[in-house]
Amino acid sequence: MLNKIVQEVDKYGYLGNREIAAAHFCDNLRKAQRMTAQLVEAGRLVERRIGNSSRFCLPGQAALFDNVTGHRDASNAILIDALVTGLATGVITDRQIQLNQAAHTLNNKIPDGLLLDEYESPDGHRVDYSWVEVENSERSGRDVHVLGDWLISTFAATRSWHVLPEYRRGYLAHVIVAISAPAADKIEPRLLGYIQKEYTSPAHAEYIRAVLPQRLKFIRV
Structure with a gap:
């Protein structure tokens, strides 16, 4: 499952926990948060707090956070x-x-x-x-x-x-x-x-x- 989350984030550019929860955990936000925390700790995802929620992207792609808009969300x-x-x-x-x-x-x-x-x-x-x-x-x-x-x-x-x-x-x-x-x-x-x-x-x-x-x-x- 961790690999699938990384692949999904790569496909979309960046995702938040709510999108990951919807895609993989039947809207279970807490489970998504645990998975992304593991991936951030392992260095497989980069986290940035934007507004009231976190976004995640792959290492080396943090420049995507500079263009976070409601459009792509x-x-x-x-x-x-x-x-x-x-x-x-x-x-x-x-x-x-x-x-x-x-x-x-x-x-x-x-x-x-x-x-x-x-x-x-x-x-x-x-x-x-x-x-x-x-x-x-x-x-x-x-x-x-x-x-x-x-x-x-x-x-x-x-x-x-x-x-x-x-x-x-x-x-x-x-x-x-x-x-x-x-x-x-x-x-x-x-x-x-x-x-x-x-x-x-x-x-x-x-x-x-x-x-x-x-x-x-x-x-x-």
Whole structure:
């Protein structure tokens, strides 16, 4: 189990005890705290107190603590919850994406995390993606417009996007907008309002009414 925790921390960049407890110990925070204390004592993890809780990373990667934000915390929590609840069969973390941005770019945009749903179909092995977009501050009007245009163009044009060679049958199934701070609360009405105002052709209007609510999800974390 100790090795698994070290591997998990490496995959996500850094984690707190709550995330480790959720991933490995059925939310048993005390057990996670005992395990991370052992790993810190053995020199296999580095601990830093940030705010009211500790974060852990691998030795030699303490520079990651300089960029601790609610952004990556929210992304990590969403990905771990999706794995624990069975919503995803695999994930690609924000840390992994930042290390290889070119491989995870879609229409000049990179995600804050990806949920993978792998399965066998009559056409062979497939994987559907859910794109995680974390919002932790108020967006400017221009940013909202850019995101709205990206959503419509991406959903309308992309049917076989893949981020790894082994997933050439990949399909972008959903975009999940995760609201992680009160300042971002208005992103949902602003984004939907822009899309409805800008895309008014009969085809777009029908898509926005019938399909977009199935593919664009808003959650609060």
